[in-house]
Amino acid sequence: MIRQHWWKILGILLLVYVIYGGLLFDVPDMPVIRQTIRNIYFHVGMWFGMIFILFMGVVFSIRYLSASQPDDDLRAYAAVKTGLLFGLLGLLTGMVWAQFTWGSFWVNDPKLNGALVGILTYLAYMVLRSSVEDPEKRAKLSAVYNVFAFVLFFVFIMILPRMVASSIHPGVDGNPALATGDLAPEMRVVFYPAIAAWFIMAWWLYTLLFRTMRLKMDVDALVDDYNQ
């Protein structure tokens, strides 16, 4: 299924629809938020895409730890890279949104801090990878860190804010984007396709990254062989 084209075409079509519908369809006019509500299709979608692909990364890391296939390590790495990109985009779209609704690009809020901590965690993962030279050791250490970090990060952004902290960011009592009662019906026709589109984009980007990384590795191995 992965080698076929149809899901990529579907992703592109969905994304084109989301951009068109997201910018032009009617949305409810709410105080303060006004037209910026359209950002929900992009900001929330990218954030969901990030969580999805990071979760896949953890799955690959666990698979690496149980089977020690070098490909799984590369897969986890590619997934984290994709997740970082989506996380940064989610953060940027969120900051723009914050500027126009809360009046500043950054507010001291548990959810925003959680997002930044997540980015820092995965940047640390990159540093860890670059500071170990032996491939097998690198794969093991980074897989262990990936699982450890993901669980703590997940607790931080999903559970703690709901348990303790008050937040001005929506999503404190359950997730408003998923609670269908909260989202206006006319927005759902764009929102759900948007989630699907960002998931597909994240997965597509991940497969591309993984394949280029593996090709690079193969080329390096060939060059080494030739030189010897």
Add this chain to the structure above:
Amino acid sequence: MQSNKVLALIKNEFVLEWRQKFALGGLLLYLVSMVFITYLAFDGVITVPAWNALFWLIMLFTAMNAILKGFVQEHGGLQLYYYTLVGAQEMIAAKIAYNAMLMVVLGFVAFLVFVVFMGNPLDMLFVYLANMVLGVIGFAAVLTLISAIASRAKNNFTLMAILGFPLILPMLLLLIRVSLACVHGAVPGDYLTDMVAIILLIIVTIVLSVILFPYIWKE
């Protein structure tokens, strides 16, 4: 996991620590110097939230130093020796337990020195100290696995800081909230959920460490 092996390992850690008193002494000196520097830098003028923040920063850096040395000290031969004697899970459990005990001791010393230099603005000393004990145990739980990872890579102190800070932040934020509540004089309802959250975080971290450590232990 066999508890008698864990206990033997913990005892072993204490004996090793006692033999190398300079390491412990170094830590204490580090701690006192940091408190003294903050005392000089702030020149006695300090608000209560800043007092609290400084205390936790000092605890954090002390924990980083204290816990990193646990794995770095061990060279290859010694590790191989342990490897033939005990399992990985016993090893990490003992390390976490030992680090937690060490940190509790260091925590009380730090608190004492800190209060002597910076004064004591607390109304609820008991809750504050209970929270501190929870906090340092939490630091030990998170940082032990991180130090195991960092000690196997180059640049271990930098790496330890980079890997550890983002993961310790959730706990640190909760701890600072609880201790600020103590400073302001709170009712139990204000801080109990936070404390339960800290305990849950500690349990999650320890379980994860015990599951994950065996994979990096065998080399």
